[in-house]
Amino acid sequence: xxxxxxxxxxxxxxxxxxxxxxxxxxxxxxxxxxxxxxxxxxxxxxxxxxxxxxxxxxxxxxxxxxxxxxxxxxxxxxxxxxxxxxxxxxxxxxxxxx
Amino acid sequence: xxxxxxxxxxxxxxxxxxxxxxxxxxxxxxxxxxxxxxxxxxxxxxxxxxxxxxxxxxxxxxxxxxxxxxxxxxxxxxxxxxxxxxxxxxxxxxxxxxxxxxxxxxxxxxxxxxxxxxxxxxxxxxxxxxxxxxxxxxxxxxxxxxxxxxxxxxxxxxxxxxxxxxxxxxxxxxxxxxxxxxxxxxxxxxxxxxxxxxxxxxxxxxxxxxxxxxxxxxxxxxxxxxxxxxxxxxxxxxxxxxxxxxxxxxxxxxxxxxxxxxxxxxxxxxxxxxxxxxxxxxxxxxxxxxxxxxxxxxxxxxxxxx
Numbered sequence: 001x002x003x004x005x006x007x008x009x010x011x012x013x014x015x016x017x018x019x020x021x022x023x024x025x026x027x028x029x030x031x032x033x034x035x036x037x038x039x040x041x042x043x044x045x046x047x048x049x050x051x052x053x054x055x056x057x058x059x060x061x062x063x064x065x066x067x068x069x070x071x072x073x074x075x076x077x078x079x080x081x082x083x084x085x086x087x088x089x090x091x092x093x094x095x096x097x098x
Numbered sequence: 099x100x101x102x103x104x105x106x107x108x109x110x111x112x113x114x115x116x117x118x119x120x121x122x123x124x125x126x127x128x129x130x131x132x133x134x135x136x137x138x139x140x141x142x143x144x145x146x147x148x149x150x151x152x153x154x155x156x157x158x159x160x161x162x163x164x165x166x167x168x169x170x171x172x173x174x175x176x177x178x179x180x181x182x183x184x185x186x187x188x189x190x191x192x193x194x195x196x197x198x199x200x201x202x203x204x205x206x207x208x209x210x211x212x213x214x215x216x217x218x219x220x221x222x223x224x225x226x227x228x229x230x231x232x233x234x235x236x237x238x239x240x241x242x243x244x245x246x247x248x249x250x251x252x253x254x255x256x257x258x259x260x261x262x263x264x265x266x267x268x269x270x271x272x273x274x275x276x277x278x279x280x281x282x283x284x285x286x287x288x289x290x291x292x293x294x295x296x297x298x299x300x301x302x303x304x305x306x307x308x309x310x311x312x313x314x315x316x317x318x319x320x321x322x323x324x325x326x327x328x329x330x331x332x333x334x335x336x337x338x339x340x341x342x343x344x345x346x347x348x349x350x351x352x353x354x355x356x357x358x359x360x361x362x363x364x365x366x367x368x369x370x371x372x373x374x375x376x377x378x379x380x381x382x383x384x385x386x387x388x389x390x391x392x393x394x395x396x397x398x399x400x401x402x403x404x
Contacts, residue, residue: 015129016103019147019171031148037109040397048103 002038002058004029004045007074013048017041046071103130106147108172108398111297112362114150116290116355119178119348122157125164132167134158147171150361151293153178153286172402174293178285195299195401201379202315202372206304211375215306218374222367223322238307248325256333275343276336282344283328284320286351288313291320294364299401319368327354365399 004017006027014027020041021029033041038058045054053072060067064085070078075090123134123142132146146152146167151174154160160175168175205211213234220228220237224244228237246262253260258276265273265281273281295302295316305314307321331350335343355361396402 011129012103015127015131016106018129018131018143018145019106019167020109020145021148022145023143031145033109033113033148036397037113040107040109044103 002031002033002041002056004041004054004056006045006049006052006054007072008052009054010048010050010052013045013050013052016044016048042069105394106167106170107394107396108170108297108402109147110397110399111150111294111365114148114361115145116150116352116361117153117286117348118144118149119153119155120144120158121155123159125154125158125160127161127163127167130167132164146173149173151176151289153289155179169403172297172398174289174296176289176292178289197379197382198299198400199301199304201377202300202304204377204380205372205375206306211377212306214374214376215371218371219307219318219322222371223325234307241307249329252325252329252333256330256337258333258337275339276333279332279336279343279347280329282347283332283351284324286348286355287320287324287328288316290355290361291316291323291364294361295319295368297399297401298365298368299399300368319364319371322367322371323358323360323364327351327358327360330354 002021004021006014006017006029009027014023017023017029020033020037021031023029031041038056042056045056049072051072053070053074055068055070055074057066057068059065063083067085068078070076075092076087077090079086079088120134123136125132125134125144127133128141132144134142134144136142144152152168154175154177156179165175205215216234216237217228220241223241228240232240249260249263253276259274260276261274263280264277292302292313300315302313302316303311305311305318308314308317311317328351331354332347335346335350338346340346
């Protein structure tokens with residue numbers, strides 16, 4: 001199982017991902033492929049994301065049962081805590097937490 | 099101007115969905131994605147690169163861009179009739195591996211080698227070695243009797259009234275329900291088998307048991323899987339006699355393909371059959387000229403163009 005979420009991505013990248021994955025909501029893509037195909041798909045995102053940002057999550061055999069990685073600027077950034085991968089939510093530039 | 103996306107490449111057949119049926123709509127490409135647009139303007143995205151073959155039913159129109167995209171991701175387009183009877187098929191420009199084609203042709207041309215392959219096909223199909231010292235013709239006779247018996251047995255098991263296999267495409271509606279279900283089911287099997295044969299780099303027309311048809315080799319390969327996959331589905335549906343039998347058969351076939359892991363097995367099975375000839379695939383002659391521009395690396399199967 002594999003999920004990709006795009007924000008602010010150019011249409012041609014969104015179309016490209018729809019070649020292999022199902023766009024179940026705007027910018028949310030799901031599919032079920034091997035690691036090799038997943039790498040190939042992620043390469044497309046790396047090349048085409050431009051000013052947008054993206055995250056990919058997939059099922060794997062670790063403690064959490066899944067892993068993920070991100071691309072581009074976003075307030076949510078992955079952090080390592082006690083060997084577990086979590087997400088930190090950064091405050092806005094002006095310091096408000098929200 | 100931002101950089102272009104990396105080139106589209108096929109992925110292996112075993113990682114794909116087996117078949118998707120599309121009826122009514124214009125197949126086109128929007129923002130680089132394969133879409134079906136219906137008359138109300140509703141767009142449906144098809145993950146074309148993740149499907150082994152697309153079955154296009156009457157009522158579909160295909161744009162040039164859509165066919166080009168399907169070819170680029172190595173997906174077979176199969177035009178089928180309303181009841182799932184194949185009309186015409188085209189699609190991925192696959193099967194383009196000279197070494198495999200020569201290997202297949204050599205096995206088919208030499209009578210001894212062909213007999214070995216045919217024996218292997220029957221052995222895989224019936225789960226036991228066929229009687230020794232029989233010609234291809236004799237084996238075919240034994241097979242025919244056995245197939246008729248298998249149809250009888252399965253028909254009895256699923257409670258279907260069975261006379262004989264009869265597929266007259268010109269008088270489709272005169273065929274009885276079990277026969278129509280079987281034809282719809284085998285069309286599904288032939289579609290995925292053709293996609294796999296092309297992807298593996300072999301020629302659909304060069305058959306061993308079947309000859310003289312554009313899809314002879316497809317029938318050979320599909321026969322190995324027929325009685326474990328599509329025939330039980332067809333009879334099970336036929337026994338219920340629903341009004342939309344053909345559609346139910348297709349859905350049943352897709353489940354059967356997934357349960358039997360057909361897409362993972364089909365290419366290894368082809369290799370195993372041909373390996374029974376006990377010859378090695380030909381090596382290029384010494385004086386041959388290697389390609390000036392080598393092929394880029396691909397995730398696809400051997401016969402996929404990258």
